Amino acid sequence: MDHMNLAAVSLFAVCWLFYQPLLKLLSRKGGAINTDLTVIRAAWMRNMARRENRFMDGQLLAQALNSSSFFASSNLLLIAGAAGALFGGDATFRHVSSLEAVHTSRPLFEAQLSLVVITLARGLLDFIWAIRQMNYTIAAIGSTPVGLDDAAHHRFGDIAARLLNPALSSFNAGVRGYYFALAAAAWIFGPITFMVATVGAVSLLLWRQRRSPAAHAIADLRAALEAYNTTQPARGGDPGAPE
Numbered sequence: 001m002d003h004m005n006l007a008a009v010s011l012f013a014v015c016w017l018f019y020q021p022l023l024k025l026l027s028r029k030g031g032a033i034n035t036d037l038t039v040i041r042a043a044w045m046r047n048m049a050r051r052e053n054r055f056m057d058g059q060l061l062a063q064a065l066n067s068s069s070f071f072a073s074s075n076l077l078l079i080a081g082a083a084g085a086l087f088g089g090d091a092t093f094r095h096v097s098s099l100e101a102v103h104t105s106r107p108l109f110e111a112q113l114s115l116v117v118i119t120l121a122r123g124l125l126d127f128i129w130a131i132r133q134m135n136y137t138i139a140a141i142g143s144t145p146v147g148l149d150d151a152a153h154h155r156f157g158d159i160a161a162r163l164l165n166p167a168l169s170s171f172n173a174g175v176r177g178y179y180f181a182l183a184a185a186a187w188i189f190g191p192i193t194f195m196v197a198t199v200g201a202v203s204l205l206l207w208r209q210r211r212s213p214a215a216h217a218i219a220d221l222r223a224a225l226e227a228y229n230t231t232q233p234a235r236g237g238d239p240g241a242p243e
Contacts, residue, residue, distance in 0.1 A: 001108060008191035009115070012198045016119070016180050019202060020173065023209060032209040034172060036222040038165050043225050045164060046157030052146045061141070061164075065134045068171050072127035075174070078181070079120045086113040115184045123177025126170045133167030179205055 001009075027035040048057045140160040148156065179201040186197035209215060 001111070004191040005108065005187075008187065008194040008198075011195055012115075012180070012183065012187075015198050015202045019176070019205065023206070026206075027210070030222065031215075031219060033212075033215050033218050034169065034209065036215075036218045037168070038161075039222050039225060040218065041164050041168065042158065042161040043229075045160040046154055048141060048160065049144050049148060049153035049157040054141055054144075057141055058138070061134060061138060064168065064171070065131065065138075068127050068130045068134065068174075071171075071174060072124060072131065075120055075124045075127060075177075079117060079124060082113055082117045082120065086110060086117060109188070112184070112187045115187065116181055119177055119181040119184050123174045123181070126174035126177065130167050130170035130174060133163060133170060137163040137167055176205060 023032060023034065026032065030036055030039075044057075048054055051057070137160060140156075140163050144156045144160065145152075180198075183194070183197040183201040187194040
């Protein structure tokens with residue numbers, strides 16, 4: 001592997017492994033979807049603990065669980081396809097190398113496909129962990145007593161939020177894996193294309209987290225919830241840790 005390919009792989013590894021810590025650092029005081037949603041989900045779980053009829057909460061969580069299951073199944077199919085191409089032998093390499101835009105050797109081609117498989121596999125593990133944590137959250141919702149006073153419903157709501165926030169954080173990490181898998185797949189077209197795709201994926205993720213219309217709306221919702229809470233009697237409870 002030459003220096004350009006090593007540089008491209010190094011850039012990808014840094015962006016892939018350190019994107020989440022970088023996002024936390026940039027969003028320490030809010031301003032990113034993932035960080036703001038921790039506060040919003042905590043408010044949801046506190047409202048859940050106050051309600052006697054929690055059918056709506058169960059339905060909302062079921063939708064998130066179904067989405068995680070769908071993405072996990074799709075991810076597994078993609079891993080199977082990429083792994084099948086990786087172990088397809090000379091036939092797969094000949095078909096790919098026949099494309100004019102592709103300039104690669106057999107060992108490099110195997111490394112390129114291996115990176116795609118590894119990226120997808122990490123995303124699959126994130127989806128699986130998200131599903132497990134959502135099931136824990138369902139148990140927490142089902143076990144929350146009804147008719148609680150303010151202090152108690154805050155306590156039970158905060159505990160449920162401590163399960164729900166990591167669950168959906170894992171789901172977000174799994175979805176983010178698709179962006180990096182696409183960037184990894186661009187390596188087959190050369191190291192320059194690989195680096196451009198990696199920077200493009202990170203830039204798109206950061207824009208959607210901090211500058212998209214959805215990010216502004218969620219930031220406004222968090223601000224509205226916090227403003228509302230300041231007008232209420234002081235209560236205990238942590239609004240939730242950043243993802």
